[in-house]
Amino acid sequence: MEETRIGVYICHCGLNIAGTVDVEEVTNYAATLPSVVVSRDYRYMCSDPGQDLIKNDIKELKLNRVVVASCSPRMHEPTFRKACQDGGLNPYLYEHANIREHCSWVHDDKKVATEKAKDLVRAAIKRVYYHQPLEVKEVPVNPKVLVVGGGIAGMQAALDIANGGHQVYLVEREPSIGGHMIQLDRTFPTLDCSECILTPKMADVGHHPFIELLAYSEVEEVSGSIGQFKVKVKKKARHIDESKCVGCGICEEKCPWKVPSEFEMGLGKRAVVYIPFAQAIPNLATVDVDHCVYIQSNGKKCGACIKFCEAKAITPETLLNQTDQIIEVEVGSIIVATGYDQFDPSVIPQYGYGRYDNVLTGLHFERMTCAAGPTGGKVVLKDGREPENVAIIHCVGSRDQNYHEYCSRVCCMYGLKYAHLIKELTDADVYEFYIDMRCFGEGYEEFYKRLSEEGVNFIRGKVAKVTDVAISDEEKGKLIVVAEDTLLGKLIRVPADMVILCAALEARADADKVASLFTLNRRADGFFLERHVKLDPVATPTDGVFICGCCEGPRDIPDTVAQAEATAAKALSLISKGKITLEAAIANVDETKCLGCGRCEEICTFHAPKVISKNGVMVSELNETLCKGCGACAVVCPTGAMLIRHFTQEEILAQVSALTEV
Amino acid sequence: MDEFKPQIIAFTCNWCTYAAADLAGTSRIHYPPNVRIVRVMCSSMVNPMYVFKAFESGADGVLIAGCHLVDCHYIDGPVKCDTMFARLKKMLHTLGLEDERLRHEMISASEGVIFAQVIREMVEQLKKLGPSPFKIRREALV
Numbered sequence: 001m002e003e004t005r006i007g008v009y010i011c012h013c014g015l016n017i018a019g020t021v022d023v024e025e026v027t028n029y030a031a032t033l034p035s036v037v038v039s040r041d042y043r044y045m046c047s048d049p050g051q052d053l054i055k056n057d058i059k060e061l062k063l064n065r066v067v068v069a070s071c072s073p074r075m076h077e078p079t080f081r082k083a084c085q086d087g088g089l090n091p092y093l094y095e096h097a098n099i100r101e102h103c104s105w106v107h108d109d110k111k112v113a114t115e116k117a118k119d120l121v122r123a124a125i126k127r128v129y130y131h132q133p134l135e136v137k138e139v140p141v142n143p144k145v146l147v148v149g150g151g152i153a154g155m156q157a158a159l160d161i162a163n164g165g166h167q168v169y170l171v172e173r174e175p176s177i178g179g180h181m182i183q184l185d186r187t188f189p190t191l192d193c194s195e196c197i198l199t200p201k202m203a204d205v206g207h208h209p210f211i212e213l214l215a216y217s218e219v220e221e222v223s224g225s226i227g228q229f230k231v232k233v234k235k236k237a238r239h240i241d242e243s244k245c246v247g248c249g250i251c252e253e254k255c256p257w258k259v260p261s262e263f264e265m266g267l268g269k270r271a272v273v274y275i276p277f278a279q280a281i282p283n284l285a286t287v288d289v290d291h292c293v294y295i296q297s298n299g300k301k302c303g304a305c306i307k308f309c310e311a312k313a314i315t316p317e318t319l320l321n322q323t324d325q326i327i328e329v330e331v332g333s334i335i336v337a338t339g340y341d342q343f344d345p346s347v348i349p350q351y352g353y354g355r356y357d358n359v360l361t362g363l364h365f366e367r368m369t370c371a372a373g374p375t376g377g378k379v380v381l382k383d384g385r386e387p388e389n390v391a392i393i394h395c396v397g398s399r400d401q402n403y404h405e406y407c408s409r410v411c412c413m414y415g416l417k418y419a420h421l422i423k424e425l426t427d428a429d430v431y432e433f434y435i436d437m438r439c440f441g442e443g444y445e446e447f448y449k450r451l452s453e454e455g456v457n458f459i460r461g462k463v464a465k466v467t468d469v470a471i472s473d474e475e476k477g478k479l480i481v482v483a484e485d486t487l488l489g490k491l492i493r494v495p496a497d498m499v500i501l502c503a504a505l506e507a508r509a510d511a512d513k514v515a516s517l518f519t520l521n522r523r524a525d526g527f528f529l530e531r532h533v534k535l536d537p538v539a540t541p542t543d544g545v546f547i548c549g550c551c552e553g554p555r556d557i558p559d560t561v562a563q564a565e566a567t568a569a570k571a572l573s574l575i576s577k578g579k580i581t582l583e584a585a586i587a588n589v590d591e592t593k594c595l596g597c598g599r600c601e602e603i604c605t606f607h608a609p610k611v612i613s614k615n616g617v618m619v620s621e622l623n624e625t626l627c628k629g630c631g632a633c634a635v636v637c638p639t640g641a642m643l644i645r646h647f648t649q650e651e652i653l654a655q656v657s658a659l660t661e662v
Numbered sequence: 663m664d665e666f667k668p669q670i671i672a673f674t675c676n677w678c679t680y681a682a683a684d685l686a687g688t689s690r691i692h693y694p695p696n697v698r699i700v701r702v703m704c705s706s707m708v709n710p711m712y713v714f715k716a717f718e719s720g721a722d723g724v725l726i727a728g729c730h731l732v733d734c735h736y737i738d739g740p741v742k743c744d745t746m747f748a749r750l751k752k753m754l755h756t757l758g759l760e761d762e763r764l765r766h767e768m769i770s771a772s773e774g775v776i777f778a779q780v781i782r783e784m785v786e787q788l789k790k791l792g793p794s795p796f797k798i799r800r801e802a803l804v
Contacts, residue, residue, distance in 0.1 A: 072684045073701070074676075101687025102699055106778070112695045119698055521737060541737050585703070605737045630736035631707025635746060647707060652700065653715050659698040660669055660720040 004035040004129055007063040008121065009054060011045035011070035013100055020104035022114040026069070029118050033125050037061050045070050051083040058087035065128045069097035069121045090133035092584060092646055097124040119659055126658035130651040134584040139625060141227040142332035143575045146171065148219055148514075151179020152198065152557060153337035153549025153564040155205050160568030162210035166575055169329050170205065171233055172215045176280035177202055179339055180550075183263065183363060185370040186421070187557060188413040189447035195372070199279045206281040214327065215282055222517055225625035226544030227332050227580050237322040239287035239295070240273075244313035247283030249275055251305035251314055259291050261374075265364045268374030273305045273314070278372065287319065294319055333544045333571045336528065337564065338514055340550035343397035343404070343504035350465035351396065351501060356479055357382035359466060359499045362414055369421050379425045379498075387428045387497035391481045392418055393463045394434040397504035398554075404504050406525055408554040411502035412438045416447055418500055419456040431457045431494050433483055441556065459494070461486045466499050505554040518545050519607060527553045538566045541605065543580075543625075546570050585646035586627040587634065593641035594619050600633035600642050609633055609642070668722040668788035670697040670781070673708045675728035677735040678770050682727075685774030693778035694785040697725070704728060704735065705766075706742035710750045717759065722794045723784050727767040727777075740768060758795055762787050 008030040012018035023041045031039035038061055042050045045068055057063050066089065068080045073096035081091035099117040107113040143166050147158045150172030158168045170177070182202070184194040205211055214233055221232040240251075255271035263276045270276070272291045275283065285305075289295055293302040298320065305314045342363055345353040353359045358381050360368070371377035381387055392415045398408040412434065419430045437458075439448040452458065461483040470476045471493075478495040485492045507526030508514065515522050519542040521529040528547045531539040538546045548563035549555070555563070574580070587600075587608065596618025600609040608627035609620045620642070631644040643649065674680040680701050686693065702708055705728025716724050726747060731740050747766045754764055765784060769777050 072680075072687070074681060074684060098684075098699070101684040103695075105687040105690055106692050107695045108692065109695070116695050116698070123698070123700075603742060628736055630704040630739055631702065632704070632736075632739065632742045635706065635709045635742075644703075644707065647703060649709065649711065652702070652709075652712055655700055656671060656712055656715045657719040659671060659700070660716060 002064065004065060005037045005061065005063050006035045006065040006067060006125055006128060007054065007057045007061065008036055008039040008125060009045050009050075009066070009068045010039070010041040010099075010121070011050070011068065012041060012043045013070060014043065017070070017100050017104045020107060020110055020113045021099060021117045022110060025114055026099075026117045026121055030121050030125065033122060035065075035129060036125060037063060046076050046079055051079070051086075054080065054083045055087035058084065058089050064089065064093060065131065066094045067097060067121065067124045067128050068094075069099045069117065069124065071100040072098050072102070092134040093128070093131050095124045095128035095131065097121050122661070123655045123658040127651050127655040130648065130654055131646065134645055136584045137582045137624065138579045139227045139582065140579050141574050141577065142229075142330055143167070144169065144329070144331045145333050145335065145571045145575075146219075146229070146231055146329065146331040147335045147337060149179070149337035149339055149549070149551070150174075150177030150205070150213075150215065151337060151339045151549060152181045152201075153339070153560045154179070154335070155201055156561050156564035157335045157337060157548060157568045157571075158211050159201065159204060159208065160565055161571055162208045164572050166210060166572070168211045169233070169331065170211055170213050171217050171219055172213070173218045174276070175216045175238070175284070175286040176276050176282070177205060177213065177215060178277075178281070180363075181557065182277065182279075183265075183366055185366045185373070186417060188417040189443045191417070191420070195279065195370075202279065202281040213282060216286060217327075219517060220326065222334070225623060227574070227625070229331050229334060229544065231329050231331060231334070233327045233329060235325040235327055237324050238284060239289065239292075239314075239319050239322050240285050241313045241315070241318050242282075242284055244311045245284045246311050246313070247275060247280075247285065248311070249285075250308050250310065251285050254304045254308040256302070256304060257291060257293060259288065264367050264374045265361075267364060267367050285313070287314075292319070333546065333574050334518060335567045335571060336514065336518055336520065336545060336547045336551060337549045337567075338508055338511075338551040340505040340554065341508050343506045345396050345501045345503050348396065348403070351393065351463070352466040352479070352499070353501055356466065356468060356499070358387075358479060358497060359501065361501050361503045362411070362418075365418055365500050369425065377425070379422055379428075381497055385497070386426050389429040389431070389478075389494075389496045390422050390498045390500065391431045391433060391479075391494055391496040392500045392502065393481070394432065394502045395462065396501040397506070399435060404506060404525060406554070407438060408504045409438070410505065410554060410556050413441075413444055413447070413556070415500075415502050416451045419451055420454065423454050423456070428497070429457065431459055431481070431496065433459050433461060433463050433481065435460070435462055441558065459483060459485050459492065461492075505550055508551065511551070514551075518542065520545065520547070525553075527551065538563055538570060544574070580625070582624055583627070583629050585644065586624060586629040587622055587631070588643055588645055589620050589622050590641045590643070591619050593639045595639055595641070596620060597638065599636045599638065603632050603636050666789060666792060668696050668785055668793075669720060670723045670725060670784055670788070671716040671721045672697050672699045672725040672727060672781075673702050673705070673712065674699055675705045675739070676701055676703050678729035678733055679727035679767070679777065681771035682769045682773045682777040685771065686778045687774075689774050691774055691778045693781040696785050697781050704739040704743075706736065706739035706746070708743065708746070710746060710753065713750060713754075713764065717754075717763075717794060717796050720794075720797050720800070722791075722797065723763045723765070723788045725765050725767065725780065725784060727769050727780070730768045730770050733770055760791055762791060763794060
């Protein structure tokens with residue numbers, strides 16, 4: 001075996017170290033320790049001449065281990081590793097002793113500090129003895145990107161990447177892209193029409209040569225890791241021939257069966273074979289299997305669409321025999337933009353949603369004011385009358401300990417928008433019941449001020465209940481909103497024909513499934529967790545998977561778009577680098593010791609170890625691209641088969657016992 | 663007889679508590695020189711064996727310190743460390759070691775002051791407790 005030859009270098013750091021530590025004494029002491037070939041001190045080890053000392057000694061004295069005692073390794077460990085590498089030594093055959101931050105700067109007594117410095121240097125020397133050369137591995141990055149979710153967030157991310165000339169697969173589970181934004185009528189505070197600004201983007205996505213749109217599809221399985229994910233996507237059967245359908249809509253017109261339209265929030269109806277809305281992308285018909293009489297009767301009844309489809313896109317064959325398809329794609333990174341669900345206010349019975357016809361949610365009202373919507377843009381009650389007074393209740397399900405503690409961030413502003421639209425479209429009085437007005441974005445506060453001037457009544461107080469039990473003539477035939485006006489300090493009853501509930505934005509009902517699919521973590525509120533709330537807001541604990549938009553928490557359109565662009569930048573930066581450097585100090589399995597018990601697999605947050613069958617024996621196999629080197633697996637491994645390179649048991653035990661030697 | 667100077671081994675995570683000790687240094691917050699720091703990548707990397715080794719080779723106290731739950735570089739390292747720590751504490755108790763000799767703290771990178779404070783407290787406490795029973799035993803036998 002090769003003889004261990006250690007070089008030790010003690011830095012003065014001017015007087016930062018030398019002022020409190022007797023550097024010469026430490027240097028002389030180090031020279032007496034086993035395997036130390038050379039021990040030197042120098043005024044500034046990190047300077048070029050300081051680093052040259054190391055490089056020359058490696059060559060001339062044939063050093064195969066190096067220890068530098070200076071400042072924190074968090075500062076200069078990379079510098080000295082590089083110096084070792086330049087000198088021809090593997091950078092992992094280096095150990096650092098921190099005698100500045102952990103010694104000279106925190107102690108006064110020179111004798112005590114010198115003794116401590118000696119201990120730290122001795123421990124570093126004992127530890128470096130066990131260091132092994134490690135190889136930094138690189139894996140190539142597949143330049144294709146998967147975007148999951150075709151709302152504004154997913155579309156923006158897909159367009160940014162595709163415009164950069166890279167292939168994007170955009171998966172959307174609904175028949176058309178557009179997400180919640182396409183359901184909105186106008187957007188605050190500018191009041192520009194949501195459709196007008198979104199449909200050109202949708203068309204761009206639909207036509208982009210670098211975007212492969214997989215609408216009416218869902219991700220089934222994800223394997224692999226950053227740079228090389230393998231994804232299975234289930235393309236659900238539309239029961240039409242997509243290559244022939246021209247989106248003329250004749251099938252929809254001729255289909256005799258109507259069901260409530262999801263897109264219109266149940267306010268309007270759609271046919272059983274349908275295009276969800278006029279500007280749908282892709283513009284293809286979809287058959288609602290559960291309601292299709294032809295399919296349910298196994299071809300015995302109806303069949304109107306088959307008869308009228310001139311393009312021959314709908315045939316008995318497509319209706320009865322078309323099945324879901326599995327498409328496999330390979331990508332280097334994944335952007336998750338799966339959006340939110342609107343909170344269901346019927347769980348708050350006192351607000352009467354679901355019981356009273358004229359209690360609506362925000363999304364219902366969006367469809368109502370939309371010119372292309374079910375009421376043709378008219379604000380009307382269920383019986384067709386125009387309301388005389390409308391109450392808008394903020395924070396329904398948000399900022400409420402019983403439901404969601406968080407603020408949904410958009411409700412104050414859309415509540416104001418509704419007030420404006422009601423004023424514009426009707427002669428009704430508008431009452432806004434709020435807890436606090438949170439108008440924080442560009443032009444938002446100004447919009448609030450404008451609405452105050454438009455004569456909207458603002459009542460500060462959380463609504464106790466909405467009832468139809470009248471106690472005066474004025475209240476008869478109306479809904480009555482009962483609340484405490486906290487500014488007046490008294491209970492008030494406001495009669496209203498229509499009540500709009502600003503329902504919270506909440507995590508998708510199936511967010512847990514999506515989380516396990518992409519190995520994401522969720523916060524207590526159910527939304528996906530970013531890697532760092534301030535400094536890494538779109539990355540996730542899984543390298544190569546990014547999140548944007550409302551799947552990460554409630555946010556408005558400008559914030560969503562900015563975040564989507566951030567994820568695109570992350571994906572593009574991976575692509576332009578072209579390869580990923582893997583951490584070298586990660587776990588390693590000694591297969592001869594492994595019993596395949598699976599405790600490592602169980603404890604790993606990153607799913608790096610996996611017990612597999614190899615030649616009929618169960619053994620743990622490590623995916624090196626997933627391992628972060630935290631070391632939790634090595635602690636639970638009962639046989640010592642799992643170890644962390646550069647932090648092996650013998651290294652740490654040697655260091656610990658050296659530190660307590662007297 | 664010389665005054666008893668307790669020896670403490672501190673296992674600190676690279677991202678938080680090691681950085682907190684660095685911050686104590688850059689802020690020149692002084693604390694007793696009795697502590698020797700071992701850098702680990704995560705507090706969940708601390709094998710109970712390391713703690714036994716520390717006591718066996720003469721430490722009077724051991725500190726395991728890492729990130730707060732929300733700061734962890736590895737998402738949930740402190741939770742894993744906590745589980746290990748609870749078992750370790752029982753084992754050491756069975757071996758006759760006072761509970762106060764082993765401490766688990768969450769100290770973030772910005773809490774240099776707290777790091778120094780924890781070391782001061784531990785030194786005071788260990789001074790009251792005297793040398794570790796392991797150390798006394800070993801010295802008697804040598």
